[in-house]
Amino acid sequence: MKTKTVELVASPREPHFVGDGFRVHNFIPSGYRMDMQRMDPFIMLDYNSTYNFPPSDKPKGVGVHPHKGFETVTIAYKGKVQHHDSSGGGGIIDRGDIQWMTAASGVLHKEYHEEEWSKKGGDFQMVQLWVNLPKKDKTSAPKYQAIKYADIKRYELENKAGVIEVIAGEYKGTKGSASTFTPIHMFNSKLNKGGKATFEFPANYNTALLVLEGNIKVNGMEETPTDHLALMANDGETFEIEATDDAVVLVLSGEPINEPIAAHGPFVMNTKQELIEAFNDFNNGKFGYLED
């Protein structure tokens, strides 16, 4: 078994606002060599590092927009988000919760700070990921998986090193409850200072570590501070994380789908023709209707 080494440690890019409610650093696909093909199936990662939103009577967020051809995964670390979609669905993503939305054949949705939370304001920290779908599943029906924090499966590490919360995939026999279309591992690793955890994924799985709190060392040497992302090379299977402070790390690893990617705006398909169709379908109301 070979060691999976660190390919690069990326610092957070200049933040930009998505709507007026999400102040994000984009890690995937812009820059750092982490384009959609390299990171497949993780084709977009926006990270809202801890940011204090002042109280607002009018909830901030993003108005109605479509998605097609992939899944969005929203992980709430701090703050609360409310969402609605064109099929009448909706819900609240509370601190620690995960919303896994399969947009697939197409949805319209909007997402805002939850009304009561917005009135008080406070620290907000969130990750939104786009997970690609294989061609055969891009036209499947949309669905939601709302995963409450209390229901997330946990693996307690030895020697009080910390805990691995398994969102999807498997960590040492503990399986996450999210169902995925292709093999994906997604964990929140909460490590106490000095705590260590080892991970094992196939060498070809695209793998990244986003440090949400604290500082870590990967494989005993590569220091990755808060709000940085370590991209792992596809050169081995195992690696180790050590927390140099109490740390929270989002661990992502997935089997690449290896199909052509044609992406524009909120649509990720396989060909340019399919993209044109997606725009036509959206413009002609085939995604339904949702009031702004």
Added chain:
Amino acid sequence: MNSFNLKTYLTSNLDIDEKEISSIVENCTTKTFKKDQFLLRENEHCTHTFFVEKGLLRQYSIDEKGREHILTFAPENWFVTNRESTYFNQPSAYYIQALEDSKAAMINEEFIHLLSEKIPSFSDFNNKLLHNHIRHLQNRVNLLLSATAEDRYLQFIKMYPDILLRVPQTMVASYLGITPESLSRVRKELAQKNFKN
């Protein structure tokens, strides 16, 4: 859906080799503009035609009541200018503004002369562009005079397939000459007709 540059645009439309076009295009500067930045304001003098290589521009006027009226959206591969100012030496009645971080080739009169001089087929091509522009404007006037809100919208999405996702709906309504409420109604009715869940 891709970004373009003026050189690619000219080589794909004119009978000219790569080397020759490179030496000509060197005479045309390219500028970047931040979102919301103005390329031209009312009463200013417009000296360039802008060819959008990346991003999105809009040309609009503001009436006496302070309402904006959008004449043109110019996404990648579009030209936009103020002709009364560029060609008739009058102050501009319009604003041109970047709606996204944008990059545009700045085409001035000398550059047009240079193209005409160096490339024999350019004048014909330029005429064709102008006629096409007039055809587009005629069609737009006709739609504004006689078409329903739905027809205007259906023409709009054919001409600008991705603009609805790049600008607020109030701007689309302004371009179509309808209220945002009418645009919302049209889109709702289309969804009721076409959405199969």
